[in-house]
Amino acid sequence: MRTRFAKRGWAEAGGVISIFGGRGVSAGTRSALERRHPFAILALSVLALAGCATAPGVERLSPSSLGCMRAVVANKLPRNLTDKHAHCLAAGFIARYCSRPEAYVASWGKEFSDLFNGSNDFEWADLKADRLGIRCERAADSDQALESCCVAELRAHHLPVSPPARER
Numbered sequence: 001m002r003t004r005f006a007k008r009g010w011a012e013a014g015g016v017i018s019i020f021g022g023r024g025v026s027a028g029t030r031s032a033l034e035r036r037h038p039f040a041i042l043a044l045s046v047l048a049l050a051g052c053a054t055a056p057g058v059e060r061l062s063p064s065s066l067g068c069m070r071a072v073v074a075n076k077l078p079r080n081l082t083d084k085h086a087h088c089l090a091a092g093f094i095a096r097y098c099s100r101p102e103a104y105v106a107s108w109g110k111e112f113s114d115l116f117n118g119s120n121d122f123e124w125a126d127l128k129a130d131r132l133g134i135r136c137e138r139a140a141d142s143d144q145a146l147e148s149c150c151v152a153e154l155r156a157h158h159l160p161v162s163p164p165a166r167e168r
Helices: 032-050 065-075 083-097 100-116 124-139 143-156
Strands: 011-013 016-018
Touching: 065 083, 065 100, 083 100, 083 124, 083 143, 100 124, 124 143
Parallel strands: none
Antiparallel strands: 011 016
């Protein structure tokens, strides 16, 4: 009898594997949840993969998450933006050209970096601007629509907005 993973809820006893409770039971006495477990894992995996997709009709800029995030910031983000405007657009563009989950990871990653790198640059308002950008991406069908939405949302939430592009 092996119980190598018993602390995690997996155990093998007498050739029967149980993922709940660590005791081996025959197939006839397993709960309905135990019998559906493989289907649940498959369903959750499919849902997770569906969440990691670019916007419809948009080509991903890089196959890796970090590469995609860096490519968006380097190639899509205009220069001379206010901090909150840059956060809104960066998160929105990452959601558009990479995926929404990656936009949230980039958003929190940037703020954790600001918190622990000694710059004292962590701000909750940055995370708010990031969320606004991700929300704007859901409704935007182009980069210009995303930028217009970010400007409108930042103004509505009393956050600083950059001057129009021709004035930058």
